[in-house]
Amino acid sequence: MRIITTTIILILLAICSSCSRKGQEEKEPNNSFAESNAVVPDTAMTGYMNSANDRDYFVLDAVPGSIYDIQLSGVKGINCSIVIWKGYDEPKLVKWIDDNRKSSPERFANLSATGGTYYIEILESDRDPKKENRETPYELRVKAREAISEETEPNDSKEEAVPLTPDREVTGFFSPAYNRGNENKDNLHREEDWYMFEANLASDSPALADATLSGVYGVNSVLSLYDDDGDEIEVSDNGGVGEPESISGAGIQKPGRYYLFVASKGYASNNDEPYTLKVSLREHDPGTEMEKNDDFDSANTIVNNVITGAINSRDDQDVYLYQVSGSTLYRIELRPSETMDAMLAIYRGDKEKIIDINNGGRGKKEAYPNFFTDANFNIVVASKSSAGTPGEEYVLSVTPFMNTDNQESEPNNELSQSNRIPGTVMKGFTSYKGDKDFFLLSYKSRVKEKFEIKGVKGGQIRVSITDPLGYITKSVDVRGERTVTFSEMIDKKGYCIVESVAENYDNPYTIILGGGP
Amino acid sequence: MKTACYLVSAVMILASFAGCRSTNGKDAGVIDYRKPDKYNVRFIGFDTDIDNPEGDRRSYYKVFIDKADEGRTTTGLESQEKIYEATLSPNRHLITVEKWVLDEKTGRYVKLNNIDQPKPNFLYFDIPENKIVLIEMKSSRDGSAEFSVDYER
Numbered sequence: 001m002r003i004i005t006t007t008i009i010l011i012l013l014a015i016c017s018s019c020s021r022k023g024q025e026e027k028e029p030n031n032s033f034a035e036s037n038a039v040v041p042d043t044a045m046t047g048y049m050n051s052a053n054d055r056d057y058f059v060l061d062a063v064p065g066s067i068y069d070i071q072l073s074g075v076k077g078i079n080c081s082i083v084i085w086k087g088y089d090e091p092k093l094v095k096w097i098d099d100n101r102k103s104s105p106e107r108f109a110n111l112s113a114t115g116g117t118y119y120i121e122i123l124e125s126d127r128d129p130k131k132e133n134r135e136t137p138y139e140l141r142v143k144a145r146e147a148i149s150e151e152t153e154p155n156d157s158k159e160e161a162v163p164l165t166p167d168r169e170v171t172g173f174f175s176p177a178y179n180r181g182n183e184n185k186d187n188l189h190r191e192e193d194w195y196m197f198e199a200n201l202a203s204d205s206p207a208l209a210d211a212t213l214s215g216v217y218g219v220n221s222v223l224s225l226y227d228d229d230g231d232e233i234e235v236s237d238n239g240g241v242g243e244p245e246s247i248s249g250a251g252i253q254k255p256g257r258y259y260l261f262v263a264s265k266g267y268a269s270n271n272d273e274p275y276t277l278k279v280s281l282r283e284h285d286p287g288t289e290m291e292k293n294d295d296f297d298s299a300n301t302i303v304n305n306v307i308t309g310a311i312n313s314r315d316d317q318d319v320y321l322y323q324v325s326g327s328t329l330y331r332i333e334l335r336p337s338e339t340m341d342a343m344l345a346i347y348r349g350d351k352e353k354i355i356d357i358n359n360g361g362r363g364k365k366e367a368y369p370n371f372f373t374d375a376n377f378n379i380v381v382a383s384k385s386s387a388g389t390p391g392e393e394y395v396l397s398v399t400p401f402m403n404t405d406n407q408e409s410e411p412n413n414e415l416s417q418s419n420r421i422p423g424t425v426m427k428g429f430t431s432y433k434g435d436k437d438f439f440l441l442s443y444k445s446r447v448k449e450k451f452e453i454k455g456v457k458g459g460q461i462r463v464s465i466t467d468p469l470g471y472i473t474k475s476v477d478v479r480g481e482r483t484v485t486f487s488e489m490i491d492k493k494g495y496c497i498v499e500s501v502a503e504n505y506d507n508p509y510t511i512i513l514g515g516g517p
Numbered sequence: 518m519k520t521a522c523y524l525v526s527a528v529m530i531l532a533s534f535a536g537c538r539s540t541n542g543k544d545a546g547v548i549d550y551r552k553p554d555k556y557n558v559r560f561i562g563f564d565t566d567i568d569n570p571e572g573d574r575r576s577y578y579k580v581f582i583d584k585a586d587e588g589r590t591t592t593g594l595e596s597q598e599k600i601y602e603a604t605l606s607p608n609r610h611l612i613t614v615e616k617w618v619l620d621e622k623t624g625r626y627v628k629l630n631n632i633d634q635p636k637p638n639f640l641y642f643d644i645p646e647n648k649i650v651l652i653e654m655k656s657s658r659d660g661s662a663e664f665s666v667d668y669e670r
Binding site: 446448464467468469470471472473475487488489491 | 575577588589591592617619623624625626
């Protein structure tokens, strides 16, 4: 009795097994849309590459709003690929997945179905020699799930961009690695995900857009923001493999449609771990930088003498315009975040570069204490930080001096730029590493002048007196805020040169001639 | 009467001689020295045997009076006169000079090595009342120096 029972169970199992395998196997010929085999979600389907040019078609009756994860197992020695078509009467190409080489599986993690008929075509890739394999089957598996606030593939172009709602996260996949439908020569076969959002500005004032893209294991991603004309506003490509990207303070100048673009670098993919994308809009405060301000034409105007900004990528630079109301002296100061090695360049109205400043190092402020100008000027802020940490924030301030009497006027870095000393007292600053300030000494006859030098608190200067040709006849070092007095002959004309030995950009030095006023 | 005439004649002749001698003495023996105004001592230093422009360096002399640093001469080529002027009290004084030359690489004057300094580099001199003392120092390439003193006229 026991033997009979066991035998019956084995027979039933064999029958079940046989029936099951029969239901999941392709039925040749299925070499065209018309001959396609129906594929049932969440059920494995096996098939063979019966010839080198065999094509197996499967048809999927998609449920609207569903996401289908299409997986094709590897076949030893064969490089398979998947082509997805949509439409019953005239199927149109949706996606061509051909990521890996022979013997490897293929996968498209999130086909977003709008309902209707989809065809899945299995064929051999032309990236390897084609050959038949009647021994090892492939296995096609289509998994279905419900879409929850996620990317709707295909969204491979601006025209197919997925609508985004600001402040709401959306998920997507870096899948597949290759999109054979992308014929753009610059990024051939790159898989791209496009998103779109509407910027409804309440008033004429611009807004700022912030966007974040989470990091995904094994993927080095890039995130870009475009306007409706296709002009790139901002790009974030700072993070490495597995690291996030972010855009901060991108300028939304006018109401309308804007686009976010997500892609992986090096055709990397991850079919299991989704990315998260979010965009936010906020009002633009005139005291805050508005990207894109990477060149003189797009410079942000500094109002109220202060502006905050951020370096968003390794190549980012922020350009500002300061509009002067008259000729005077300005103190320009840049306070970076702890990680930022800030650089500062100043250009006069006609884009003539006045100076590059990078004295402080990481996390240290930069300053140009005594800039004299009577024309509008530009300030370019950049970061020297080797890693190019994104979101390096800074505060840039421009302070006009009300009283400029007896104040050094930068640039006075060479004989031809020498400042005249109008009375008997002159104050100046060490403005950058190795700064040299030149002052003209002029008398009606040869004199023996007495110099009283009050040094720079927290710094050190070297004061030199020259002959009429500018050759140094005497030098003295002044450490800290000590006072040093000396005399030197001036042959009617000479120069006083103040050279910074140890810089301090906050405290001035003072030169007093002939015992003072 | 005759005797009186002889005496008058003799006096007149003597007076005439005296007058002539006085006039001649002023022209030939009394020098009209310039009186001090802005200075009463003037030092002039220069090299005498510079014959090559490439070796004619820009230079000056630092001047010490009675061992105190009092300044420097004007600057000029070694072959040119470099001048220092000062007002000193009537007394005997010591002037010492130190030669500095331009280092064109650094753009600053540097003190010449001791071995190349003028020798001698000092002079004792007197400042008289109402006269300007001229001190001239002629140097040569081998370092030898020759001082001469005069009064400015």
